[in-house]
Amino acid sequence: MTEALKLTIDRRDGLAVIYTEGYINNQGGEEIARAAYELIEHGYKVLLLNLTGTKIINSIGISILIEIIEKMLEVEGRLAFCALTPTIEKTFHIMGLAQYASIYPDEGSAVAQIAL
């Protein structure tokens, strides 16, 4: 029915950006988690999820993002989001995610503020 979520990862100095394209449901969330945990294993403690290509997400997918936030807190790292649709951003605020993961309007402002 819907195409699988596509991920692109840009590894930079001290920061990795994960670009998503498509629906973040349970499979999509698991895909992001796999990528995030692999990056953490390779020493990345600052991750930015750029959701420019994601127009819809569901609560199961978001629950998996909460697992990633939990993992980042464990390793004293940081997860941030950028380029969310207004509805996804509103949903993150409804759930309280914004208390634990910063949200930026675009990648430029995110990178300028989150790089350790």
Added chain:
Amino acid sequence: MNPRTPTREVTLILPMAPDMEIVASQAASALASFIGMSPDRVDEVRMAVVEACINAFEHSHATERKVDITFRLIGEAGAERLEIRVHDRGLGFSPAAVEEPRIEDKLKGDRKRGWGLKIIQGLMDEVEILSGSQGTTVVMSKSR
């Protein structure tokens, strides 16, 4: 005309199958746009419908694996409000017994899920849960 009288009504019957929530969300999106909702409000309706469908798929324990979704365009002078009813024929539950999820608890706990109703309530203007032994109906509406 009674302001609650629907001017038009569309019904979908969808199987509880992967990604069927997207089909429901596409219908919701088309109807919300039709009554002149702003794109952001259309998007909110779309997400609320996705959550209501997922709740039915995941938690209804219905032996009849389908959901009925009724879209009603409501208003005195043309359609001013979209009402959506998502009905399953599951076991029902007590809405009052559902604990409101808190991010602090979810981060510490093993169960990260359970956000559907909170999201629906946050995105729609009005939400009512009707639940009993005949199943559950989520009634939600949003003005244009």
